[in-house]
Amino acid sequence: MCGIAGYLGHLPAGEAQALLQRMCAAIAHRGPDGQGIHVEAEVGFGHRRLAIIDLSEDGAQPMANDDGTVRVTYNGEIFNHVELRSMLEARGRRFRTSSDTEVLLRLYEEFGTECVSHINGDFAFAIWDGARRRLFLARDRMGVRPLFHTMHEGRFYFASEAKALFAVPGIAPEIDPLALDQIFTLWAPIAPRTAFKGIFELPPAHLMIVEEGRTELRPYWALSFPDAGDGDNRPKAELSEELRALLEDATRIRLRADVEVGSLLSGGLDSSVITALAAQLAPGRLRSFGVTFDDPEFDESAWQQTMAQALGVTHHAVACRAGDIASMFPAVIRHCERSVLRTAPAPLYRLARSVREQSVKVVLSGEGADEIFAGYDIFREARIRRFCGRQPESRTRPHLFRRIYPYLPSLQQQSPEYLAAFFGVGVDSPEDPLFSHRPRFRTTAGGKMFFSPELRSTLAGYDAAGELASLLPDDFRRWHPLHQAQYLETRFLLPGYIMSSQGDRMAMAHGVEGRFPFLDHRMVEFASRLPPEAKLNGLREKHILREAAAGLLPPTIANRPKQPYRAPDSASFREANYAVDLLSPVAISATGLFNPATTAKLLEKSRRSGLSGFRDNAAFVGILSTQLLSKDLPKPAPSGA
Amino acid sequence: MSETIHSQIRTFVVDNFLFGDHSAPLADDQSLIENDVMDSTGVLELVSFIEERFGIAMADADIVPANLDSVARIVSFIERKREPVN
Numbered sequence: 001m002c003g004i005a006g007y008l009g010h011l012p013a014g015e016a017q018a019l020l021q022r023m024c025a026a027i028a029h030r031g032p033d034g035q036g037i038h039v040e041a042e043v044g045f046g047h048r049r050l051a052i053i054d055l056s057e058d059g060a061q062p063m064a065n066d067d068g069t070v071r072v073t074y075n076g077e078i079f080n081h082v083e084l085r086s087m088l089e090a091r092g093r094r095f096r097t098s099s100d101t102e103v104l105l106r107l108y109e110e111f112g113t114e115c116v117s118h119i120n121g122d123f124a125f126a127i128w129d130g131a132r133r134r135l136f137l138a139r140d141r142m143g144v145r146p147l148f149h150t151m152h153e154g155r156f157y158f159a160s161e162a163k164a165l166f167a168v169p170g171i172a173p174e175i176d177p178l179a180l181d182q183i184f185t186l187w188a189p190i191a192p193r194t195a196f197k198g199i200f201e202l203p204p205a206h207l208m209i210v211e212e213g214r215t216e217l218r219p220y221w222a223l224s225f226p227d228a229g230d231g232d233n234r235p236k237a238e239l240s241e242e243l244r245a246l247l248e249d250a251t252r253i254r255l256r257a258d259v260e261v262g263s264l265l266s267g268g269l270d271s272s273v274i275t276a277l278a279a280q281l282a283p284g285r286l287r288s289f290g291v292t293f294d295d296p297e298f299d300e301s302a303w304q305q306t307m308a309q310a311l312g313v314t315h316h317a318v319a320c321r322a323g324d325i326a327s328m329f330p331a332v333i334r335h336c337e338r339s340v341l342r343t344a345p346a347p348l349y350r351l352a353r354s355v356r357e358q359s360v361k362v363v364l365s366g367e368g369a370d371e372i373f374a375g376y377d378i379f380r381e382a383r384i385r386r387f388c389g390r391q392p393e394s395r396t397r398p399h400l401f402r403r404i405y406p407y408l409p410s411l412q413q414q415s416p417e418y419l420a421a422f423f424g425v426g427v428d429s430p431e432d433p434l435f436s437h438r439p440r441f442r443t444t445a446g447g448k449m450f451f452s453p454e455l456r457s458t459l460a461g462y463d464a465a466g467e468l469a470s471l472l473p474d475d476f477r478r479w480h481p482l483h484q485a486q487y488l489e490t491r492f493l494l495p496g497y498i499m500s501s502q503g504d505r506m507a508m509a510h511g512v513e514g515r516f517p518f519l520d521h522r523m524v525e526f527a528s529r530l531p532p533e534a535k536l537n538g539l540r541e542k543h544i545l546r547e548a549a550a551g552l553l554p555p556t557i558a559n560r561p562k563q564p565y566r567a568p569d570s571a572s573f574r575e576a577n578y579a580v581d582l583l584s585p586v587a588i589s590a591t592g593l594f595n596p597a598t599t600a601k602l603l604e605k606s607r608r609s610g611l612s613g614f615r616d617n618a619a620f621v622g623i624l625s626t627q628l629l630s631k632d633l634p635k636p637a638p639s640g641a
Numbered sequence: 642m643s644e645t646i647h648s649q650i651r652t653f654v655v656d657n658f659l660f661g662d663h664s665a666p667l668a669d670d671q672s673l674i675e676n677d678v679m680d681s682t683g684v685l686e687l688v689s690f691i692e693e694r695f696g697i698a699m700a701d702a703d704i705v706p707a708n709l710d711s712v713a714r715i716v717s718f719i720e721r722k723r724e725p726v727n
Contacts (some may be wrong), residue, residue, distance in 0.1 A: 410682040417705040421674045422681055446677040449662050456664075601660035612682040 002061070003030030003048040003508075004073040004147075005164045006126055008135045008210055009155030010042055020046040022167035027160050029335075030075070032511045038062040038071060043128045043135065045073040050511050052077070052257050052362060059099035065109060066096075069130040072105050075160050076123030076145045077515070079253040084118060108136075113207055116220050120253070120520060124202070126158055135210040141221045142368070142519045143191075143204030143495025146504055150199050156210050161505075162199050162337050166633075173633040174198075175626070177458045180593065183339050184622055185445045185464040188496030190471065192217075195338035195629065204495045221521070222473070223491050225483035225528050232529040236547070239534060243526065243548040250520035251277040254364060261515075262360040264351070265290045265315060267303025268563060269542060269549070270366030270375070274517055276552040278364055279311040286313045289355050289363065291320050291347045297407070298566055303557065310554045318354040320347040325567060326576035330628050335509040336501045339626040341444065341618040343567045348506040356510040367503060368518035371490040372527035373542040374482060374535035375562050380404045381423065382436035382485050383536065388420060389427030398423070403539065407563070410612065433469050433476060436485030441465050447619030450594050450602065468492065482532040490524075569617040570606045573624065579603075582627040591630045594623050646695070647716050653690050654712060658683055669713040674706065684709065691715070697722045 005023035007016075016039040024035050024046040031048025038045045047061040064071040078084065081100035084107060089095070093106045107115040108127055113136055122144035127136045137158060139147045149158040152171050159165050166173050176197040179189040192200040202208055205221040225231075232239065251274060255261050263275040265288035279286045288308055292301040301317055308315035325346040332346045333339075355363055370376045381404060388397045398419035405411045411419070426438035434441065441464075451459070468488075476484060507514045517523070527535070530544060537543035541562050549558060573579040581587060583603045585596035602611075602620060611617050647669075655661060658678045673679040679687065687709060688699050697719065708718040 408681070410685055413685065414681055415701065415705050417707070418674075418681070418684060421706045421710070425675075442677060443680060446680075449659065449664075453664070595662065598660040598662045601656065605657070605660070612686070613680040615677070615680055 002050050002075045003027035003160040003164070004075045004124065004126060005046040005157075005159040006044055006073055007155050007157045007168075008043050008128075011039075011044065011155070013039055016044045019168065020044050023159055023164040024048050026164040026167050029511060030160055030508045034060060036061050036073075038064075038073075040130070042133075045071060045126065045128065047073045050361060050513060052259055052513060053081070054097055054099035055258050056097075058097035059101060061101055063099075063101050063105060065105050070105060070108060071128045071130070072101060072108070072125055074101055074104055074123065074125035075147075076121055076125065076140065077513070078103055078119050078121040078123065079256060079515075079520075080120040082256070087118075113138075113209065114220075116207060120522070122515070122519075124160065133211065136207065137202055137210075138207040138220070139202045139204055141205040141521045142490075142499070142516075142524065144499055144504060144514075144516060144519060146500065147202040148194065148199055149202065149208070156215070162194060162196055163334075165199060171198075175593065175630060175633075177455055177593075178462060178464075180339060180455070180626065181448070181459050181462055182464045182467075183341070184448050184451075184619075185441050186468060186492065186496075187341060187444065188493060188500070189338065190464075190468060190492065191496060204491075223487060223524065223528065224473070224475070225479045225487065227475070227478040228480040228483075231531050232526075233531060236534065236544075239530065240544055240547040243523075243544055246520070246523050246526055247273065247517065247548065248277055248281075250517035250523055251364065252281055254515040254517050254520075255281055257362050259361050260285075260287070260359070261362045261364065262287045262289055262355060262358075263313070263364040264288070264366070264514075265304050265307060265313075266366070266565060267300035267307060267557075268366070268565075269545065269553075269557065269560060270369035270518065272307045272366070272553050272557050273369075273545065273549045274364050274366045275307065275313065276311055276549070277517075279313050284312070286311075287358070287360065288313045288315045289351060289358075289360075290315065290317055291351045292317045293320055293347070293567070294322055295568060298568065300563065303560070306554060307557055310557075316354065316358060318351050320350050320567070322572075323575060324350060325572035326579070329572075329576075329625075330578070330632070331509070332506070333625050333628040334632055335505045336625075337505075337629070338501065339622050339629060340501050341447075341622045341625075343569050343572055343621055344565060345501045345506050346572075347567050348502050349509060352507045352510040352512045355507075355512050361511065362513045362515060363507070365503075365514045365516050366518065367498065367514070368494070368516050368524075369542060369545060370562075371486060371494050372518060372524050373545045374486060374532075375542045376489060377404050377562070377564065378436060378440060378489070379482060379485055379536055380539050380541060381439070382481065383539070385423050385427050385435075385439075386430060386481065388423070389430060392420070392424075392427070400539070406561075407566075430481075431477075433472055433484060434465055434488070435481065437488055438465075443615050444618055446615040447622055450598050450619050450623060452593055452595050455593050480532045482536055483528070486528075486535075570611045570620040573620075574607065579624055582624060582631065587627060588623075591627060593626060593630070599623055646719050647712070649694065650712055650715050650719075653687075653694075654678065657686060657690075667712065669716075670711050672706075672710050673712075674710055687715070691719060695719050695723065 033051040034049035036047045045062040062073045078100045081103040124145040124147035191203040290304040293299040398416040534544045588596040
C-alpha cells in the first residue's frame with residue numbers, strides 16, 4: 001500500500017527529479033515509510049512506501065526486473081501473491097525478494113498486460129516496458145485504489161491522488177461544472193470524470209496502455225448478472241456453505257502481512273462477520289477499532305462492545321465528539337479531493353488516525369457487503385415502490401415504507417397518502433433502468449437550486465442521470481430489478497462515493513491500508529449469480545450472509561436489522577465560524593458556483609432552527625465542501641519551474 | 642382565495658423551502674412534492690406553521706397531499722378550516 005506518481009515524455013533529468021520529488025511530497029501521507037524515484041530517458045516513476053510485506057529494502061520501489069527493461073511503481077496488495085509466486089516458479093521464474101511487488105513484475109514478464117486477470121487484490125500500478133517503449137497502467141476490479149492521469153504539454157502524467165498532478169508546472173486545478181452536477185445528483189462523478197477539469201481517473205477494472213503517443217483504455221473485467229430467472233439455483237444450504245468457505249478464504253488471504261492486521265468493528269453485521277473470522281484465524285491477537293458518537297441517534301458502541309466481548313478481541317472505541325466533525329472537515333475534503341454531500345467520511349478519518357496512533361497499518365473492513373448482498377435501504381425501498389405501483393390506490397401498502405426507515409421520525413409520522421407521494425416518483429415507469437434510484441437522485445438534485453445563475457447556464461440541458469443511464473451495459477435490461485439496482489450501487493456508487501470518500505482516502509490520509517474481504521472478486525462474482533431472494537428475502541436484507549454467518553455471531557448481532565452508518569450533517573457546523581465565512585455572500589460570490597442569496601438563507605435557517613431534511617442537509621454539506629475545495633485548491637506552479 | 646392567507650403561504654413556502662429562490666416561479670397549483678419543493682420533514686414544518694400562524698388544529702386525517710400539496714390547496718384548506726361550522 002503506497003502512493004505512486006510518474007510521467008511519460010521527455011524532461012531534462014534535473015527537472016524530472018525535482019518534479020517527482022514534488023509529486024511524491026504531495027502524497028507522502030500514503031507512504032510514510034520511504035520514497036523512491038527513478039528517471040530514465042523518457043519516463044519517470046515516483047513511489048511513497050507504506051511497508052507491509054517484505055519490510056526490507058528489497059521491497060523498495062520503483063522496482064525493476066533483472067535487466068532493467070521492466071519497471072513498476074505500484075500501490076496496493078496482491079493477496080494471492082503466495083499462490084502466484086508458486087505458479088510462476090513452476091513456470092521457471094526466479095525471485096530475488098519476498099515482496100509482492102516482484103510477483104507483479106514477474107507476472108507481467110510472464111503474461112504481459114493479461115497479468116491483471118491473475119491478481120486477486122486491490123491495486124493501482126504503472127509498468128514501464130522499456131523494450132516495447134510502452135507504459136501500462138491498471139486498477140483493481142472494484143476500484144478500491146485510486147489512479148488519476150492527465151496529459152499536459154505532450155506529456156502523460158499519473159498519480160494516486162490528483163494533488164500530485166497539481167505539482168506539475170502549468171496544471172491548474174479547476175472545478176469541473178459537470179462533475180459538480182453529477183455529485184449534486186448521483187453523489188459521485190462518473191469515471192473517468194473527476195471533480196477537476198482535465199484530470200481523469202482510470203475506471204475500476206480497466207487498464208490503459210500509452211504507446212507511441214496513443215492511449216488505449218479497455219476493461220479487463222466487468223460486473224455482470226444473469227438474466228432474470230437464471231442464476232445459481234443450487235439448494236440454499238449448498239450456497240450458504242460455499243459462501244462461508246469464500247468468506248473464510250477471502251479473510252484469510254487478507255490477513256497476509258508482515259505487520260499487525262487489525263479489524264474495523266462498527267457493531268453491524270458485516271464488520272462483525274469479518275472480525276469474527278479474523279479472530280478465529282488469529283486467535284487471541286486481534287485488535288478491533290470502532291467509532292462512537294455522543295449522540296445516541298448515531299452511536300453503536302453498545303453493539304461494538306457486545307461483539308468484542310463475544311469474540312474476545314481487544315476493542316478500541318474511538319470517540320467522535322461534538323465539534324470533531326467540523327474541525328476535521330477541511331482536512332477530510334483535502335483528502336477526498338471532491339465535494340461531498342454528507343459528513344460521514346469525517347468520523348472514519350478520525351478512526352483511521354486512532355488506528356495509526358495504535359501503530360496499526362492494516363485493517364480489515366466489512367465494506368462492500370451492502371452492495372453485493374443487497375443490504376442498503378434503497379433495495380428494499382425499490383421493492384416496496386414496485387409493490388405499491390401495482391396497486392396505486394392502496395392505503396395499506398405505503399405503510400411498508402415506515403418499516404424500512406425506523407430511524408427517520410419524520411417518515412414515521414406521515415399518512416399513507418404522503419408516503420405514497422414521497423416514494424411515488426417513477427412508480428409508473430417500472431421499466432426505467434434507474435427505477436431504484438430515481439427518488440434518491442431527484443431529492444439530491446433538489447440541492448441544485450443553490451447553483452448560481454452562471455453555473456446553471458453552463459449546465460443548461462445537461463442530465464447527469466441520463467448520462468448514467470446511457471452507460472449501462474446492453475444486457476442490463478434483462479437482469480432482475482434487484483440486480484439492476486445492485487449494479488448501480490456496486491459499479492458506480494461503491495468506487496465513486498464509498499471507496500473514494502470513505503474508504504481509501506480517509507484511511508490513507510493516515511497511512512492506514514483498508515482491506516475488504518467482501519470485495520474479493522470471487523465473492524462478488526458468487527454473489528452476482530445468486531438468486532435475488534437469497535439476498536433480499538422479502539424485506540430481510542443480506543439473507544444468505546446471515547445464514548452463512550450463523551454460529552459466528554451472537555444472535556442479537558446476526559439478526560440485527562441494518563443500521564445505516566450515518567453522522568450528523570449540517571448540525572455539526574453550528575459552532576464552526578469558518579463555515580459562516582465560507583458560506584458568506586462575499587465568499588460564495590468569489591467562487592461563483594452558488595447563489596449568494598439563497599445560500600445565506602440556507603445558512604440562516606441552519607443556525608436558527610437546524611436543517612432537518614436530506615435535501616437541505618446534503619445541499620449544506622455539498623456547498624460547504626465545494627467552498628473548502630475551492631479555497632484549498634493549490635495555486636498552479638508557474639510553467640517552466 | 643384570500644390574498645392575506647395566500648401571500649403568507651407563498652412567502653413561507655418560498656422562504657422556507659426554496660430559500661428565496663425565484664428563478665423558477667412556483668405556480669399556485671404546482672405540486673410541492675413532484676417539484677421537489679417539500680420533503681417529509683417539510684410537511685411537518687408546514688403543519689407546524691399552519692397551526693401556529695392560523696390557529697388551526699390539524700388532525701392526522703388533514704395531513705394529506707389533497708390538502709397540502711400546492712399553494713392553492715393549502716390556502717383552500719385553511720379557508721375551509723376557518724369557516725364557521727353551522
